[in-house]
Structures are given as C-alpha cells and as structure tokens.
Amino acid sequence: MSTAVEAIYIFDQNNDCILEHVYRSRPPASRTLLPLYQRHAQPRPSVIYLPDINPPTVLFSLLHANLLFLSTASTDVEPLFILEFLHRIVDILEEFVGAPLLANKIASSYDVVAQLLGEMCDAGSVCNTEPNALRDNVDIPGWMDKFLVGVGLPGNPPGSLSTGGLKHPLQLGSSTTGPAIPWRRANVRHTSNELYVDIVETLNVTLAPSGRPLAAIANGSIAFTSRISGVPDLLLTLSASGGKIGLEKAIELPVFHPCVRLARWKERPGELSFIPPDGKFVLAGYEVNLMPSIHDLKSWLDANLQLPASVEVLKSLGPNGADFEIRLTIHNTFPGSASASQIQRPAFASRSSGTSTPVFGAGSNAAPTLQDVVVTVPIPSAARSVIDLRASRGEAYFTASESVVEWRLSTKAAASSGTATLKCTIVGPVDDEDTDGLVNGFHSGSTYGAYDEQQDAYQASAQEPIKIPKTRDKQDAQDQKKVQLNAPLMPSSASLSFSVKGWLASGIKVDGLMLDNRKSRGLGEGVKPYKGVKYLTVSRKGIETRC
Numbered sequence: 001m002s003t004a005v006e007a008i009y010i011f012d013q014n015n016d017c018i019l020e021h022v023y024r025s026r027p028p029a030s031r032t033l034l035p036l037y038q039r040h041a042q043p044r045p046s047v048i049y050l051p052d053i054n055p056p057t058v059l060f061s062l063l064h065a066n067l068l069f070l071s072t073a074s075t076d077v078e079p080l081f082i083l084e085f086l087h088r089i090v091d092i093l094e095e096f097v098g099a100p101l102l103a104n105k106i107a108s109s110y111d112v113v114a115q116l117l118g119e120m121c122d123a124g125s126v127c128n129t130e131p132n133a134l135r136d137n138v139d140i141p142g143w144m145d146k147f148l149v150g151v152g153l154p155g156n157p158p159g160s161l162s163t164g165g166l167k168h169p170l171q172l173g174s175s176t177t178g179p180a181i182p183w184r185r186a187n188v189r190h191t192s193n194e195l196y197v198d199i200v201e202t203l204n205v206t207l208a209p210s211g212r213p214l215a216a217i218a219n220g221s222i223a224f225t226s227r228i229s230g231v232p233d234l235l236l237t238l239s240a241s242g243g244k245i246g247l248e249k250a251i252e253l254p255v256f257h258p259c260v261r262l263a264r265w266k267e268r269p270g271e272l273s274f275i276p277p278d279g280k281f282v283l284a285g286y287e288v289n290l291m292p293s294i295h296d297l298k299s300w301l302d303a304n305l306q307l308p309a310s311v312e313v314l315k316s317l318g319p320n321g322a323d324f325e326i327r328l329t330i331h332n333t334f335p336g337s338a339s340a341s342q343i344q345r346p347a348f349a350s351r352s353s354g355t356s357t358p359v360f361g362a363g364s365n366a367a368p369t370l371q372d373v374v375v376t377v378p379i380p381s382a383a384r385s386v387i388d389l390r391a392s393r394g395e396a397y398f399t400a401s402e403s404v405v406e407w408r409l410s411t412k413a414a415a416s417s418g419t420a421t422l423k424c425t426i427v428g429p430v431d432d433e434d435t436d437g438l439v440n441g442f443h444s445g446s447t448y449g450a451y452d453e454q455q456d457a458y459q460a461s462a463q464e465p466i467k468i469p470k471t472r473d474k475q476d477a478q479d480q481k482k483v484q485l486n487a488p489l490m491p492s493s494a495s496l497s498f499s500v501k502g503w504l505a506s507g508i509k510v511d512g513l514m515l516d517n518r519k520s521r522g523l524g525e526g527v528k529p530y531k532g533v534k535y536l537t538v539s540r541k542g543i544e545t546r547c
Contacts, residue, residue: 044061
C-alpha cells in the first residue's frame with residue numbers, strides 16, 4: 001500500500017478552482033472532479049470511490065472555512081494518510097498566509113503557496129510538514145517587498161535581501177544551535193523567554209433517561225507555546241489521582257508530537273521530555289474514559305462522572321400532554337480543584353528558577369466557575385411552534401428555522417448551585433377534528449348548547465334544576481387522545497454545553513515544567529523563563545440526555 005499524493009485541488013465557496021497542484025501521474029482535471037463530487041448527497045463522505053474515471057480513482061475531501069480541498073489517488077493508498085496530509089496543508093496555509101483562511105489570501109499569495117506545496121510533497125512523497133523547517137526553505141516576501149509591489153515597483157529578487165535569502169548565510173556561521181532539528185528553526189532568538197501549557201478537554205457524554213451513563217469520554221489536548229531562545233530541552237511532568245498507576249489508567253490512546261521522546265514516556269509514564277518547536281503547537285493528545293466502575297454503576301450518582309451540571313427532561317405534561325419541562329441541575333463542585341479539597345496550592349510564581357516548577361494551579365487560588373451554559377433541545381419537525389417559554393434563570397427562545405429550543409444562562413446565573421427549570425408548550429399541527437364545529441374560532445352546535453330565540457331563558461323556574469350534560473368522560477377521552485397525539489411531538493433528547501476554566505474532568509494536572517540547562521544549547525547564562533499553565537474543560541453539545 002503506497003502513500004503517494006497525486007494532486008491537490010482547492011475550490012472556493014463559489015465552486016471555482018483557485019489552485020490545482022499536480023505532483024505525479026495524470027490526475028483528472030478540476031472541472032471533471034467537481035461534478036462527480038457534487039453528485040453525492042450531503043453530507044458527503046471524506047472518501048469517495050469514482051469508478052467512472054479511467055483509471056478508477058479515489059477522491060479525498062476536506063471542508064474548511066468555506067474552502068474545499070480535494071486530492072486524488074489512482075492506486076491503493078492509506079486513506080488516513082491522505083486525509084492527514086490535507087489537514088496539514090490547512091494548518092500550514094493558516095500559519096503562512098494567515099487565519100482565517102480565505103480564497104483571496106491564497107490567490108494573492110500564490111508564490112508562497114506554490115513553494116509550500118512543493119516543499120511539503122515532492123513527486124507525491126510527503127517529506128516536510130513542519131512549519132519551523134518550512135520557514136527556513138520558503139522565501140516569504142518581507143514588508144519592504146510588499147511596499148514596493150504596492151506602489152508599482154519591482155521588489156528584491158529572490159535570495160538577495162529577502163527574508164528567506166538572509167536565513168541561509170546566518171545558518172552557516174551558527175555554532176551554538178547544535179545539530180539540525182526538523183521541527184525547530186535555526187537561530188531562534190527572543191527578547192522575553194516564555195513557556196505556556198494549555199490543557200483542554202472536550203466532553204462527550206451520553207446519559208440514559210434514568211440518568212445512568214451510557215458513554216463518557218474526555219478528549220484531551222496539550223497545547224504548548226514556546227518562545228525561548230536557542231535549543232531548550234524541557235521536561236513536562238503530569239499527574240493524576242492514584243499516582244502513576246492512575247495516570248496510566250486515565251490516559252488512553254495517547255498521541256505525541258515528533259519532538260517527544262517516547263522511550264522516556266514508556267519508562268516513566270507522565271514525563272514528557274522534548275525539544276519544542278518555536279511557537280505554538282500541539283504537544284500531545286489523549287483520551288480518558290470517565291465511565292464509573294461497575295460498583296459505582298449499581299449506586300450511581302451524578303458526582304461519579306464529576307460533571308458540574310446535568311439535564312433532565314420531563315415530557316407529556318399538562319392535561320393535553322403538550323407541555324414539557326427541562327430541569328438543569330447545577331452542582332458547581334469540581335473534584336480535584338482547590339475549592340473542592342480546600343487545599344491551598346501555592347500560586348504560580350511569575351518568575352521561575354528555570355530548574356524546577358512549583359505546583360501549577362489555575363493561575364490563582366480562585367475557584368473554577370461555570371461559564372457559557374447553553375441547553376439545546378431539538379424539537380420534532382412536525383411541531384408547529386413552541387410557546388409560553390418560562391425560565392426560572394436565564395433566557396430561552398425557540399428558533400423555528402432550526403426547530404430547536406435554546407436556553408442560555410449567564411455566568412452570574414450559573415454561579416449558584418441548585419435546580420433551574422424551563423417550562424414550554426408545544427403547538428402541534430392543525431387537525432381536521434380540531435376544526436370541526438369552529439366558526440371564526442368559536443365552537444357552535446348542540447354540544448355546547450344551541451341558542452333558541454323561542455325559549456324564554458330568563459324565566460326559567462327555580463324549582464326545575466339545570467341539567468348538566470354528562471360530558472366529563474367524553475372530555476377525559478378527548479384529553480387522553482390529545483396526549484397520545486402530542487406524544488410524538490415531545491423532544492427525545494437535550495444537550496448541554498458549557499466551559500469551565502481552571503478544572504479538568506479527568507483530574508490530570510501539571511506537576512512541573514523543568515528546563516535542563518545542561519542539555520539545552522544557546523540559551524545564555526542565567527535564563528529564567530516565565531512559565532504558565534491553564535486548564536479548560538468544554539462541552540460543545542457534548543453532554544446528551546436521552547428521554
């Protein structure tokens with residue numbers, strides 16, 4: 001199975017091809033591929049087999065920022081390899097052209113884009129996808145060149161006074177940067193040395209109607225920002241409840257940047273030894289299974305999943321079964337944080353010694369707070385509308401175009417623990433039976449009493465009691481029928497979105513970030529970098545409660 005890339009195509013939001021770069025063989029033209037891609041119904045898969053082309057071709061696609069990236073392969077290739085290469089192209093273009101990635105940016109910087117695509121892949125073989133290494137090989141016009149071109153004058157020729165032309169002579173005289181590192185550019189210099197760690201966990205939790213968890217996974221990402229001179233050698237130490245054994249059980253399916261020394265991680269789990277690229281990059285990713293043990297499932301509580309909030313849906317309420325209620329329970333308890341354990345961790349020092357790092361906190365002793373709370377309730381398309389939205393906290397509204405109810409709580413409204421409620425009424429479709437006996441919106445007929453002009457209604461004898469028709473049983477039967485008709489209109493699930501700064505659901509923490517001065521090169525004497533860490537847990541409709 002080969003890993004050859006044949007061509008790259010980029011289309012804008014108007015389906016116009018703004019770039020077509022061929023690496024090898026004779027791939028189909030862009031005007032041929034686009035109709036074959038659009039022939040498939042949305043949502044279109046990332047891998048499409050095209051047997052009508054000679055030779056039969058596999059089409060790989062990626063949508064990003066209203067841009068369509070396509071790649072072809074007429075031989076047996078690894079699909080994930082091609083898709084990952086498309087993602088790398090997007091990341092590199094955002095790094096060099098600028099984010100957000102727009103069609104006019106790519107068109108105006110075609111000379112840089114062509115160099116990048118040529119350096120990243122040579123004759124179909126992927127060779128260089130590291131931004132720092134590409135900066136040493138790609139000539140990027142400086143501000144003077146852009147100014148001269150803007151006023152109609154020719155810029156400097158490539159390799160004379162441009163940014164790329166100055167890099168290579170400086171590299172020849174460099175003796176302090178040590179051996180070449182593919183992911184780190186040479187001669188890195190910064191006036192202020194800074195190191196930042198950002199750990200973000202995204203929750204994906206599914207709860208049964210009874211509240212029992214069906215699946216609970218946290219996908220974590222460790223983003224690292226390095227702005228330090230020379231070639232630093234760093235050691236990042238992670239910890240979790242239960243020590244090293246707990247960390248091994250917590251972190252599943254880890255993935256690392258090529259700079260991480262895997263032998264050190266296998267020997268000592270939780271220790272990441274690496275020489276970082278310059279700038280911001282993703283150091284590692286992991287997956288954590290938050291499902292409680294079998295013993296905990298028998299006596300399940302919300303606290304077992306360590307969720308700061310949960311949602312419950314009560315439906316088919318009211319005499320007609322047209323009402324439903326959303327109950328949002330806010331716990332505001334964050335296991336493992338300083339507020340939960342009442343252990344005062346030392347605040348992170350603004351200036352570190354460079355050899356050891358105190359225990360990292362959330363930046364201060366402030367307790368984590370629940371923010372950006374949104375409850376989303378999909379409504380079946382058969383329902384006409386949702387009316388009479390009554391929220392005890394926050395604001396709620398119904399979007400008819402998307403057929404969804406959104407309930408938003410501000411940070412202040414979500415600060416206090418307790419249960420918040422949202423009551424709504426669903427308006428179903430108009431039924432023919434409901435319109436019988438309606439004249440301009442009013443009932444008429446003998447069922448509700450007919451008006452007889454010949455009858456003296458004002459001189460009824462007091463001795464004769466008024467006869468009330470026995471309609472209660474009939475009314476109950478009608479109500480029961482309406483409950484059955486409104487049952488399919490009730491929501492079947494509710495999703496919860498929020499963010500918490502300074503807390504991770506998995507309980508993983510950064511114990512230390514050490515700079516090894518003996519292995520580092522080109523730092524200078526007495527370098528004490530500024531260090532910082534941030535924790536963030538987010539749920540983007542990731543907590544779903546079924547009902």
